[in-house]
Amino acid sequence: MVLALGLTTVFAATKTTTIRVEGMKCNQCSSSVAKALKATSGVQDAVISSAKGEAVITYDDEKVTEAKLREVINSTGFKVAE
Ligand SMILES: [Cu+2]
Numbered sequence: 001m002v003l004a005l006g007l008t009t010v011f012a013a014t015k016t017t018t019i020r021v022e023g024m025k026c027n028q029c030s031s032s033v034a035k036a037l038k039a040t041s042g043v044q045d046a047v048i049s050s051a052k053g054e055a056v057i058t059y060d061d062e063k064v065t066e067a068k069l070r071e072v073i074n075s076t077g078f079k080v081a082e
Helices: 002-006 027-038 066-075
Strands: 014-022 043-049 054-060
Touching: 014 066, 027 043, 027 054, 027 066, 054 066
Parallel strands: none
Antiparallel strands: 014 054, 043 054
16 A cells, blocks of 8 residues: 555556455456456456465556455455455
């Protein structure tokens, strides 16, 4: 979170954030999280690693918030690590 804010640029609405996700065990887990995120308005890309337990999400912060991204991940049945 702190790191993601540090990477914010002043000229672009596009942001990239890394969110830790608990409970993903295999590629099907990560692809279901990726699918849910990519179906969310404002999300441009989502790269999920079940091995690392991480979601790296590129999004337009005028269309979607990081809080909303966390909600979407939680709605897939996996849990965002706080
Ligand atoms: Cu799985």
